[in-house]
Amino acid sequence: MTMLNIRYEKTTAPKELPKEDNPLKFGTIFTDHMFIMNYETGKGWHDARIVPYAPLSLDPSAMVFHYGQEMFEGLKAYKTEDGRTLLFRPNKNIERANNTNRRICIPEIPEEDFLDAIKAVVKTDEAWIPTKPGTSLYIRPFVIATDPFLGVRPSDTYMFIIILSPVGAYYPEGLNPVKIWIEDEYVRAVKGGVGEAKTGANYVASLAAQVKAHDDGYSQVLWLDGVERKYIEEVGAMNIFFKINGTVVTPKLNGSILPGVTRNSVIELCKTWGVPVEERKISVDELYEASNNGSLEEVFGTGTAAVISPVGHLRFEDHVMQVSDGGIGELSQRIYDTITGIQLGDIEDTFNWTVEVK
Structure with missing residues (x-):
């Protein structure tokens, strides 16, 4: 009733x-x-x-x-x-x-x-x-x-x-890794604005950069902070995660990043599995260095529509960073399988995440 x-x-x-x-x-x-x-x-x-x-x-x-x-x-x-x-x-x-x-x-x-x-x-x-x-x-x-x-x-x-x-799948690529453009011209949101709210203004502000990225063969835009223009925020309509030298890192919620439900679920899963996870600032320079020294092991976006979207390549200015071998990472696959398994009732929901419609 x-x-x-x-x-x-x-x-x-x-x-x-x-x-x-x-x-x-x-x-x-x-x-x-x-x-x-x-x-x-x-x-x-x-x-x-x-x-x-x-x-x-x-x-x-x-x-x-x-x-x-x-x-x-x-x-x-x-x-x-x-x-x-x-x-x-x-x-x-x-x-x-x-x-x-x-x-x-x-x-x-x-x-x-x-x-x-x-x-x-x-x-x-x-x-x-x-x-x-x-x-x-x-x-x-x-x-x-x-x-x-x-x-x-x-x-x-x-x-x-x-x-x-x-x-069906949000991205036609399915779970195949996508290519991401790191935006250095436009800004999505700033602290004190409406970046952490789910309102259309955030999405219409992203369109010009998305068109530019799509025209160059990239699936989505990865946004930098609106002040210093060097810290990673979120990607398109998703939050973003990086696995660097065994540790999962995601930008800390700062007032301009949407607090994703899937983001929260990924953090809880990593903690349960004993995978080190950090919510902190991460700069594009740190990413570039991790890519160069081979410690950038996995990158993936998270969101309701796609659940997990692995990233195979990142482009910043004229630099293209390949993530590991460009394929789906082991952790990305495990997270996807676990979340979708819980959603479909195929895996026991020990977190009490699902609600049945009766």
Whole structure:
């Protein structure tokens, strides 16, 4: 039973489910239903409902269009071999969503209501969860400011929406190592800004550098800090890890780096396995030196969409650094196998990371 008193309006024209033998391109197919809840100052969050997936009707002056007051999250649902539906660490996403809400002056959503909303819409479209290896149901909760007003202030009205998308691998390369461009011209975020919030401003700021990297044959951009322009921050839509001389190193959260759920999971796994792990500043010079002396053993990105994305080459200015032999590292593979095994219910969840949708 949900605490939300959700109103249901089921579709009368269900779409055809994707065929399992067709590759699922990430973020292009959407399920039959979506969750919506409204907010109004003085009234709070209200009118929770699950309705047919359809275009939204918004005033052209809605504040989200003009001032970018919006939050979004991303998590996944998985179908186990015995038919259960599992969410992976949804409470961490909800916690991060409310941290973002506070940062950009959106009213917080009660955690229990947030989780109930996710479970309810996933349960409604449970038939859409793909079961082919490497696939899952991507869950996209987001909040938009809807006041029809031109003026810089927090909105008085909002919509909280959850949409669902059956997905395959985020990167067409799959678990094959990708090439990463270390950006030295543009800046993604600075401490004191919104770098640690999951809001569209961080992503639109990254587009110019991504286009430049893609044009040169690189999959993603690795960002440097916005002040000294020498310390590694994060890569594209992911956090980044380096295994240097047996120790796993990842940039310390500093106010401009997104606190990734997969990032946190990787750190916990390494500590459990006895693998040395450090959260600290790491400079591009240190990386270059480690590459030259052979101690740069593995590099991988982490995120909800890709889980683990091994990196085979790093480019900074005119220098191209090959990571080890350019293949998938042993630790990267172990982390990927363990996290996906827990997500799919194939490995015992000793961390209590999964939540079943019933």
